[in-house]
Amino acid sequence: MQDRWVWSKCEFSVASARRLIDDQRMPYVSTKTRWVTVVSIKVNVHAWKVKIDRLPTRINISRRGMDIDSILCLSCNAAVESVSHVFFSCHIARDVFRLISNWWDYDYIELSLYEDWFVWLLNLRISSNHKKLIKGVCFISWWYRTKASFSWVD
Numbered sequence: 001m002q003d004r005w006v007w008s009k010c011e012f013s014v015a016s017a018r019r020l021i022d023d024q025r026m027p028y029v030s031t032k033t034r035w036v037t038v039v040s041i042k043v044n045v046h047a048w049k050v051k052i053d054r055l056p057t058r059i060n061i062s063r064r065g066m067d068i069d070s071i072l073c074l075s076c077n078a079a080v081e082s083v084s085h086v087f088f089s090c091h092i093a094r095d096v097f098r099l100i101s102n103w104w105d106y107d108y109i110e111l112s113l114y115e116d117w118f119v120w121l122l123n124l125r126i127s128s129n130h131k132k133l134i135k136g137v138c139f140i141s142w143w144y145r146t147k148a149s150f151s152w153v154d
């Protein structure tokens with residue numbers, strides 16, 4: 001028999017390929033990958049890396065065995081520089097989220113983890129289009145937090 005290409009899961013579609021990738025390569029991620037179309041791809045990819053904790057924070061660099069001077073947050077020097085700290089529990093992240101909450105007229109709540117933010121977003125009683133916008137605003141704030149604080153983003 002001559003070689004041929006076969007998509008063994010079902011009839012091929014981009015959605016079935018994405019499901020396969022999500023199931024095989026990201027089993028620890030409990031939600032589907034969805035881009036927010038109101039922001040650029042690089043901002044979406046950055047937000048996805050926040051979600052799966054794949055940014056080169058000092059703790060992640062240290063975990064990979066690189067010798068670095070300190071694993072503390074460059075901004076506050078009061079906690080380990082992790083994704084959760086940089087984007088959710090550092091005072092700078094909380095100040096920015098407080099401003100976003102005031103701007104969009106939402107009650108401010110203190111977040112510590114990506115999952116806290118995700119639950120907050122899920123529980124907002126607003127239209128899905130409005131949710132996409134606030135999600136995009138948060139993604140952009142994370143992007144600029146990274147650009148302002150770290151040299152590892154262009």
Ligand SMILES: [Zn+2]
Pocket residue numbers: 073074075076077078079085086090091
């Ligand atoms: Zn900090």
